[in-house]
Amino acid sequence: MTQPNKIYIIGVGDDAIAGLTTRAQSIIHAAELVIGPHCIVDSLETTAEIWDPGLDPNAVLERIESSSDMEIAILTQGDPLFYGLARFLCDKLGKERFEVIPHVSSMQLAFARVKESWDEAYLTNLATQPLVKVIERIRVSEKVGIFTTTEDPPSRIAQGLLDAGIDYFQSYVCENLGSPDERVTQSDLTVVAGRDFAELNVMILVRIPDTPDRPAAMSGKRLFGNPDDLFLQSRPKHGLLTPSEVRAIALADLDIGPASIIWDIGAGSGSVAIEAAQLAPEGHAYAIEMDPEDVNLITTNAEQFNVENITPILGQAPEAWADLPEPDAIFIGGSGRHVSSIVEKAYQRLKPNGRLLAVVGSVDGLSAVSNVLEECNGELQVKMINIARGVYQLEKIRLEGSNPSFLISTRKP
Numbered sequence: 325m326t327q328p329n330k331i332y333i334i335g336v337g338d339d340a341i342a343g344l345t346t347r348a349q350s351i352i353h354a355a356e357l358v359i360g361p362h363c364i365v366d367s368l369e370t371t372a373e374i375w376d377p378g379l380d381p382n383a384v385l386e387r388i389e390s391s392s393d394m395e396i397a398i399l400t401q402g403d404p405l406f407y408g409l410a411r412f413l414c415d416k417l418g419k420e421r422f423e424v425i426p427h428v429s430s431m432q433l434a435f436a437r438v439k440e441s442w443d444e445a446y447l448t449n450l451a452t453q454p455l456v457k458v459i460e461r462i463r464v465s466e467k468v469g470i471f472t473t474t475e476d477p478p479s480r481i482a483q484g485l486l487d488a489g490i491d492y493f494q495s496y497v498c499e500n501l502g503s504p505d506e507r508v509t510q511s512d513l514t515v516v517a518g519r520d521f522a523e524l525n526v527m528i529l530v531r532i533p534d535t536p537d538r539p540a541a542m543s544g545k546r547l548f549g550n551p552d553d554l555f556l557q558s559r560p561k562h563g564l565l566t567p568s569e570v571r572a573i574a575l576a577d578l579d580i581g582p583a584s585i586i587w588d589i590g591a592g593s594g595s596v597a598i599e600a601a602q603l604a605p606e607g608h609a610y611a612i613e614m615d616p617e618d619v620n621l622i623t624t625n626a627e628q629f630n631v632e633n634i635t636p637i638l639g640q641a642p643e644a645w646a647d648l649p650e651p652d653a654i655f656i657g658g659s660g661r662h663v664s665s666i667v668e669k670a671y672q673r674l675k676p677n678g679r680l681l682a683v684v685g686s687v688d689g690l691s692a693v694s695n696v697l698e699e700c701n702g703e704l705q706v707k708m709i710n711i712a713r714g715v716y717q718l719e720k721i722r723l724e725g726s727n728p729s730f731l732i733s734t735r736k737p
Contacts, residue, residue, distance in 0.1 A: 328392040328421065333404045333413070335427030336364050337502040348425050352397050359384060360399030363524070372397075379451055381412045388417070402429030431469050434498040434526040437508050445469050446715075450476040459488050461715070464553050468493070468529040478527050482516035492535035496528040497521050545629065548575045548599040555595045555625050558617050565595055566657055569711050570683060570729045574655060575599055577705070577733050578679050583607045584652040585675075589641050589666060594622030594634070596655050601626075601634040607652070612637045612644045642669040650675045656682040664692035671700050674736045681733035690730040697734045707731040 332351045337343045341352065341364075352358060358365055358372045365374045377383040388396065403426040404410035410424050435442040445467035448458050455476050462468050462485065472478055478497045485493070490513075497509045499522040509521070545554070549572030552565055566574070574596065580586060583606040588597035591611035601609035611622045611634060622636040637644050654670050656663065667682050674680055682693050690706070697704045708730050712723040 329395055331388060331396045331398065331413075331422050332425065333398045333400065333410045333422055334425045335402050335404050335429070336360075336399050337402065337427045337430070337433075340364065340367055340503075343427070343502065345425070351425075352399070354395060355397035356394040357387075357391055357396045358399065359387065359396065361401070364399045364401070381409055384409065385413065385416055388413070402427055402431070428502075430498075430501050430524075430526050431471070433501040434469065434496070434528050437498055437501065438496045438510070438528050438530070440467060440528065440530055442467065442469060450481075455481065455484055459484050459490065460553070462493075462529065463488070463490055465529075466531050468527075470527040470529070472525055472527055474523060478516050478521050478525060479519060481527060482513040486513055486517060492532050493529040494532055496530070497525055498528065499525045501526065547602050548572055550595070550599065552595075554628070555593050555598075556621050556628070557593050558615075558621055565593055566683065567711055567726065567729070570709055570731070571596055571599060573707070573709060574681050574683060574731060575603060577707075577731065578653040578655060578681055580604050580653050581607070585649050586610070587612060587645060587648065587651040587654045587670070589645070589654065589656045589670060591622060591636070592618055592657070594618075594625050594636070596657065597622065597634055598626055598629050598631050600653070600655070601631045602629070605633065607633065608649075609634045610637055610645070610648050610651075611635070612639065612641060614638070614640045614644075641666050645670075645673065650678075652678045654678070654680040656680070663689055664696045667693050668696045668700065671697070671734075671736065676736055679733060679735050681731060684730050684732070685727055687730075690732065693732045697732060701734045701736065704732055704734040 334348050341349060353370060355372050358368060358370060358374050359377060362376050365376065368374065375387065400409050404424050405426065410422065414422055431447065446461055446465040447469045449471040450458065450473045451471065470481065472481065482495065493513060495511055495513055495516050497516060499507045549568050552568055555565060557565055580600055580603040582604055584604040585607055586600040586604060586609040588600065588609060588611045591597050591613040594611045597609040597611035613619050613622065613636065616638060619636045619638045626634050650673055652675050654674055656667055656670060663682060663684060671680055684690055684693060694704060694706065708728050710728045712725040714721045715724045
């Protein structure tokens with residue numbers, strides 16, 4: 325049986341065919357069928373059949389299978405294996421059918437031009453992702469790289485971000501990268517929203533240092549387990565908020581009643597205290613926090629949730645709770661090396677039949693807190709929670725894991 329011809333997938337930069345190696349140009353000139361977008365193939369001087377498949381990779385697949393006796397060259401922008409067509413085709417037809425000749429991707433060039441690393445950036449392609457979904461992912465990102473489209477140019481992206489209250493990014497619009505008329509425009513989002521740019525561009529967003537997230541719209545607010553991005557968080561502490569999954573389990577284990585008194589020790593931005601207060605509409609939550617900036621955030625977040633039965637307490641445990649009423653439930657998080665000491669002293673103030681729960685992030689913390697509670701009571705529950713959330717990176721979903729959380733809880737006799 326005759327083996328099908330090898331298919332060449334060639335990455336092309338913004339400098340078009342002229343920027344390719346001699347070998348890549350020779351392969352294109354020898355091809356009988358050249359597949360690629362009009363912005364690349366229209367400039368070719370060739371007798372080959374030229375076909376633009378649009379954005380449908382399945383159409384490319386069908387055409388390859390129906391033209392197996394032809395010499396085929398597929399032209400794509402940048403690196404064909406960087407979330408590109410080559411990966412899709414190799415997965416469907418096998419790697420042995422193809423040879424990939426890459427070019428530097430426009431995303432690589434864009435980050436190089438603005439002199440920013442991109443190993444942890446959120447990358448997205450608006451040809452495959454709706455802008456509304458992308459905006460919510462940008463809200464909590466540090467760096468963002470966006471492949472724009474004619475339907476969603478930089479001006480529309482910038483206006484969408486501003487309308488969502490996201491104004492804390494420095495913007496770079498990188499036009500015609502690699503070509504003689506290359507241009508990089510650095511400005512804030514308000515300027516970008518009012519400007520037009522060349523059709524070929526990549527947009528880079530870099531968060532302004534030490535700026536907090538703006539909470540998302542409060543529609544769909546839950547009693548507890550609310551998404552993390554509904555809470556204003558301080559920088560550089562972003563990411564230290566008790567994750568919504570851990571928060572939901574912890575509040576369930578605390579067995580909060582309608583009139584419960586709750587202490588949240590090491591409250592941070594107040595997510596646990598606020599949701600505890602919602603679970604106890606006739607009770608009260610006290611959010612104890614030693615950082616003045618975070619105490620202000622607790623007040624702001626409580627206002628966002630329209631929660632009034634909460635009092636932020638600025639101070640350090642245990643002195644900060646000296647004059648507070650005895651609690652029915654105590655949540656302890658973010659108390660660092662002194663967590664076991666805090667647990668011991670807090671347990672002494674807990675009402676009979678009350679519950680105490682501590683969240684720690686290390687085995688050492690787990691051991692220390694468990695030892696203290698065993699001496700106080702002897703009965704405890706321990707849970708380890710591992711969370712992996714699906715996040716979009718261009719057109720693919722990947723699971724992004726977080727460090728495990730250890731929940732240690734007990735009920736006072």
